[in-house]
Amino acid sequence: xxxxxxxxxxxxxxxxxxxxxxxxxxxxxxxxxxxxxxxxxxxxxxxxxxxxxxxxxxxxxxxxxxxxxxxxxxxxxxxxxxxxxxxxxxxxxxxxxxxxxxxxxxxxxxxxxxxxxxxxxxxxxxxxxxxxxxxxxxxxxxxxxxxxxxxxxxxxxxxxx
Amino acid sequence: xxxxxxxxxxxxxxxxxxxxxxxxxxxxxxxxxxxxxxxxxxxxxxxxxxxxxxxxxxxxxxxxxxxxxxxxxxxxxxxxxxxxxxxxxxxxxxxxxxxxxxxxxxxxxxxxxxxxxxxxxxxxxxxxxxxxxxxxxxxxxxxxxxxxxxxxxxxxxxxxxxxxxxxxxxxxxxxxxxxxxxxxxxxxxxxxxxxxxxxxxxxxxxxxxxxxxxxxxxxxxxxxxxxxxxxxxxxxxxxxxxxxxxxxxxxxxxxxxxxxxxxxxxxxxxxxxxxxxxxxxxxxxxxxxxxxxxxxxxxxxxxxxxxxxxxxxxxxxxxxxxxxxxxxxxxxxxxxxxxxxxxxxxxxxxxxxxxxxxxxxxxxxxxxxxxxxxxxxxxxxxxxxxxxxxxxxxxxxxxxxxxxxxxxxxxxxxxxxxxxxxxxxxxxxxxxxxxxxxxxxxxxxxxxxxxxxxxxxxxxxxxxxxxxxxxxxxxxxxxxxxxxxxxxxxxxxxxxxxxxxxxxxxxxxxxxxxxxxxxxxxxxxxxxxxxxxxxxxxxxxxxxxxxxxxxxxxxxxxxxxxxxxxxxxxx
Numbered sequence: 001x002x003x004x005x006x007x008x009x010x011x012x013x014x015x016x017x018x019x020x021x022x023x024x025x026x027x028x029x030x031x032x033x034x035x036x037x038x039x040x041x042x043x044x045x046x047x048x049x050x051x052x053x054x055x056x057x058x059x060x061x062x063x064x065x066x067x068x069x070x071x072x073x074x075x076x077x078x079x080x081x082x083x084x085x086x087x088x089x090x091x092x093x094x095x096x097x098x099x100x101x102x103x104x105x106x107x108x109x110x111x112x113x114x115x116x117x118x119x120x121x122x123x124x125x126x127x128x129x130x131x132x133x134x135x136x137x138x139x140x141x142x143x144x145x146x147x148x149x150x151x152x153x154x155x156x157x158x159x160x161x
Numbered sequence: 162x163x164x165x166x167x168x169x170x171x172x173x174x175x176x177x178x179x180x181x182x183x184x185x186x187x188x189x190x191x192x193x194x195x196x197x198x199x200x201x202x203x204x205x206x207x208x209x210x211x212x213x214x215x216x217x218x219x220x221x222x223x224x225x226x227x228x229x230x231x232x233x234x235x236x237x238x239x240x241x242x243x244x245x246x247x248x249x250x251x252x253x254x255x256x257x258x259x260x261x262x263x264x265x266x267x268x269x270x271x272x273x274x275x276x277x278x279x280x281x282x283x284x285x286x287x288x289x290x291x292x293x294x295x296x297x298x299x300x301x302x303x304x305x306x307x308x309x310x311x312x313x314x315x316x317x318x319x320x321x322x323x324x325x326x327x328x329x330x331x332x333x334x335x336x337x338x339x340x341x342x343x344x345x346x347x348x349x350x351x352x353x354x355x356x357x358x359x360x361x362x363x364x365x366x367x368x369x370x371x372x373x374x375x376x377x378x379x380x381x382x383x384x385x386x387x388x389x390x391x392x393x394x395x396x397x398x399x400x401x402x403x404x405x406x407x408x409x410x411x412x413x414x415x416x417x418x419x420x421x422x423x424x425x426x427x428x429x430x431x432x433x434x435x436x437x438x439x440x441x442x443x444x445x446x447x448x449x450x451x452x453x454x455x456x457x458x459x460x461x462x463x464x465x466x467x468x469x470x471x472x473x474x475x476x477x478x479x480x481x482x483x484x485x486x487x488x489x490x491x492x493x494x495x496x497x498x499x500x501x502x503x504x505x506x507x508x509x510x511x512x513x514x515x516x517x518x519x520x521x522x523x524x525x526x527x528x529x530x531x532x533x534x535x536x537x538x539x540x541x542x543x544x545x546x547x548x549x550x551x552x553x554x555x556x557x558x559x560x561x562x563x564x565x566x567x568x569x570x571x572x573x574x575x576x577x578x579x580x581x582x583x584x585x586x587x588x589x590x591x592x593x594x595x596x597x598x599x600x601x602x603x604x605x606x607x608x609x610x611x612x613x614x615x616x617x618x619x620x621x622x623x624x625x626x627x628x629x630x631x632x633x634x635x636x637x638x639x640x641x642x643x644x645x646x647x648x649x650x651x652x653x654x655x656x657x658x659x660x661x662x663x664x665x666x667x668x669x670x671x672x673x674x675x676x677x678x679x680x681x682x683x684x685x686x687x688x689x690x691x692x693x694x695x696x697x698x699x700x701x702x703x704x705x706x707x708x709x710x711x712x713x714x715x716x717x718x719x720x721x722x723x724x725x726x727x728x729x730x731x732x
Contacts, residue, residue: 031499036441063500069657070501071482073441080271089403090598090634091560093648127652129442129487130406131197132560133233133567142444144200 003078011101016041017049018056026058031067035074044075080115080124082160087137089128095135096149101125103150104157120161165461167347168527170338177339185298186474188222188267191240191246193327195229195413196445202255203237209256210239213263222267225336228414229570230327232314234566235278240327241266242282247299249306252278254269272302281309286316313583314565319546321554322530325415331449334456337417343462345533349425350468353536358429359385362532364540364553371397371488371525371612372600372629373705374551374618383512384520385430391431391514395497395523398439398446399481399488403630403652407556408526410568412439412446416453420476421629422529424467425536427474430522435476438493441483450478476496485656489704490515490523492658503660504704525630527556528618547573551617555628561635562592574615577607581635594638596720600629602649602656603709605716606636625716627709642721644726646714647675653710662705667698671714678725683732688718688725 006014017038024034034053038045045068054061068074086101102124103110108116115122131137134146138156145156164170190210194203207226214222230238235252241262242248249272251262258276265271280302280724288296289310295301304430308313320326326346329336349358363378384392396419400408411418423435439447454476457463465473484502486492492502494516515521531553535543544552551573557580559567564586571580577597581587588594596606599616605626607614618628637647654668671694674687695711702708718725 029497032496033480036480036482059499066501067499071484073482090601090632090648091404093403094561094634094636094640102497105711126442127401128403128406129196130400130409131200132404132406132558133236134200135199135560135566137200144196146197146200 004048006048006052008046008078009042013042014023017052021053021056024053024057025077028059028063031057031059031064032071035057035064035068039074044078062111077115080119082120082141083122083158085124085126085139086112087126087131087135087139089126089132091132094135097136099150100136100138100148100153103153107154121157163461164459165466167351170343170347170460170462170468173335174338174341174344177335181339184607185244186221188244189225189240189326190222190267190274191225191227191242191243193228193230193236193238193240194226196443197233197409198229198238199445205256206237206239206254206259207652209259209628210263213260214267217264217268219263219268219572223694225330227327227329228331229410229568231283231323231410231569232278232565232567234596236320238278241258243267243270245298245300246270247280247296247302248282249277249302250279250282250309251276272306272626274303274306277303277306279309279312279315280304280306282328283309283315283318283320283326284324286310294370296587314567314569314586317575317579317584318570319554319572320570321534321546322411322418322527322556323568325418326410327414329415331414331416332452332456332459334417334453337415341537342417342533343421344420345536346424346462347468348536349428350472352469355385355429355431358425361540362429362535365535365543366540367528367531367535367543368551368618369525369611370527370531370555370630372603372627374628377524377528378526380512380522381426383510384432384522387513387520388431391434391517391519392430393519393521394426394430394432394435394531395493395516395521396423396435396437397488397490397493397523397525398437398443399493400440400443400526400630401485401488401656402603402630402632404558404634405596405601405630406558406561407568407631409443409446410558411526411530411556412443413449416446416450417457418530418533419450420453420457420463422524422532423476423530423722424462424474426522426524426529428472430520432474432520432522433473435474436497436516437478438487438497439478440481447478447480454478477612484658485652485708486658486704489706492704493523494521501658504706506703523674525668527631548617549613550619553618555631557631557633559633562589562637563587563635564589573617576613576615578612579634581612585635588635588637595636595638595640596642598636598645598713599632600712601632602652603627603705603712604629604632605712606642606645606720608720611722625712625719627712641679642717642724643675644679646717647672647679649713650675650710655727657707657710661701661703661707662708663698663701664703665703667694668707668710670694671698671711674712678728678732681731683729685729686728688722692718697700
């Protein structure tokens with residue numbers, strides 16, 4: 001199936017998408033909050049979804065594309081079941097975050113920004129959750145794990161199937 | 162009773178204070194639950210406490226969930242305050258320890274010394290010192306446990322921005338009001354003109370705490386001109402500097418201090434709308450802020466008729482979407498408008514034409530958290546701490562290889578040595594101090610040789626660093642200075658918005674050079690090239706992000722040039 005097609009989404013998802021778009025109206029200042037909700041709803045915002053938003057709101061498609069590609073919160077690629085965010089903020093970097101990132105990358109066989117073939121994990125880099133007291137920090141599906149070590153990583157990821 | 166007028170707020174405060182002094186039979190159990198407390202297991206601790214109290218049928222207790230208590234490296238923390246006893250702070254609490262503390266201390270009235278961190282509460286330090294460690298009505302418990310006024314982490318701090326730390330439930334507006342919350346707003350709305358407010362803030366000398374250090378009163382004054390325009394008050398809660406989390410701490414623990422600050426700012430410049438631009442990586446802060454805004458509306462502190470004055474002011478939280486550059490004021494405003502976060506040249510400055518081209522002031526979280534007390538206690542009180550050019554306190558998040566990682570508030574002008582060695586307890590065993598990095602990706606480092614520098618805006622600049630937003634990372638000598646510089650340059654290159662050539666291409670070129678130096682593939686003229694590029698980018702980049710991107714490189718070249726030269730010699 002074409003990755004950039006509305007057929008990748010269920011009828012319910014499209015209905016919910018349209019409901020969100022309607023709430024946004026044609027005001028561009030509502031665009032980013034709308035895109036955040038769409039990202040959570042669908043997991044990614046491919047061009048076909050951007051086009052639908054453009055069509056229904058009147059916000060130019062190129063502006064929407066510009067916003068989606070600018071902010072790291074938005075993705076145009078589908079993500080895996082579980083999202084790993086390894087913090088590489090300064091405090092975590094200094095406390096071994098880079099080594100943990102390298103280990104996860106090596107063990108899963110993917111680079112930062114990629115997803116595993118079995119669609120189990122997407123690996124992303126984050127730049128600070130403000131939990132520097134717990135450096136180095138790993139976040140999986142929004143849950144923060146602190147004082148992570150090379151030894152404890154496997155146990156954390158094993159919980160996510 | 163509909164809460165609408167200033168007298169209603171004052172009545173709530175007086176009732177709460179009376180109840181507190183009369184509540185001498187209730188044991189208070191504070192569970193400190195900021196983001197890192199929760200990540201350390203505070204929710205589990207809270208549930209264990211609730212479960213144990215229920216199981217044992219314990220009466221006359223009150224659980225208060227607060228935000229961060231400041232000393233993050235010892236979380237989860239709880240404070241137990243039994244009537245007639247001095248409060249005890251327990252550290253590194255888990256489910257089992259919590260249950261034992263409830264059983265032995267809350268029920269059995271015996272402190273569990275082996276889990277205790279301190280006797281006394283941070284807010285009582287001045288009183289305790291005055292009374293030689295004995296608070297009226299509080300029996301001294303096990304004196305083998307350090308008294309809080311003797312613990313350097315706490316005794317050397319000054320709580321102004323952090324005045325409610327560890328004491329209030331951020332989801333209960335009455336808790337804030339009980340500690341004189343919104344008294345600044347009441348004074349501003351009932352006893353001061355807009356000019357009075359601006360004058361007070363100007364006289365206080367407070368400088369923007371986001372990093373630029375621009376006089377806040379002056380910014381407000383510029384924006385207050387032009388009576389007819391729509392105007393905006395913005396709070397910069399983007400806190401993008403990695404390693405800095407002071408603002409997160411305030412937002413999660415004391416959201417009303419921000420709302421109150423924005424309200425006073427609105428009155429000062431005649432704005433009726435405010436936005437808090439909060440980074441999406443702080444979901445708890447966003448949730449707590451939204452709850453606080455709703456609570457303030459119910460109390461007539463926000464809305465069409467603030468405190469019955471007829472003045473309208475309301476606030477909305479706007480979440481960021483993961484772009485460091487949106488901490489820059491013009492980029493932040495573009496982001497709220499639903500656009501790419503590209504900065505733009507100034508003039509015109511936002512005070513004249515900002516969000517939607519209207520007069521706008523943007524203030525940092527910490528700046529706004531100071532405003533209420535400047536109004537209630539006056540500009541002279543504010544400037545009684547700090548230095549002449551930089552009055553007041555500054556909050557730092559001190560992290561890295563040190564013993565006491567946490568949020569620290571000190572008078573500006575306190576030495577770096579005091580912060581690192583005394584308050585933060587020095588570097589961890591087996592490591593040696595190399596440098597403290599201040600100011601994040603825009604900042605620089607201060608090596609051991611200069612550890613006695615006073616931390617203020619001007620002095621730090623002389624030494625090649627900046628105050629920044631308050632991130633202070635202690636780096637030890639097992640880290641390469643070149644690698645740290647490379648780390649920051651990579652960050653700036655990734656976060657550069659791409660609009661201007663010096664930013665887009667300059668950071669990329671500098672990173673390439675640093676990458677090859679770190680890989681021992683450097684070229685003989687690399688240092689010269691780095692310095693040349695740094696000069697060009699500083700002068701020609703559009704905004705502060707890339708203008709300051711070279712600072713970590715220049716700073717490490719200044720103090721650790723030998724490391725660059727050694728790496729090149731090995732190439």
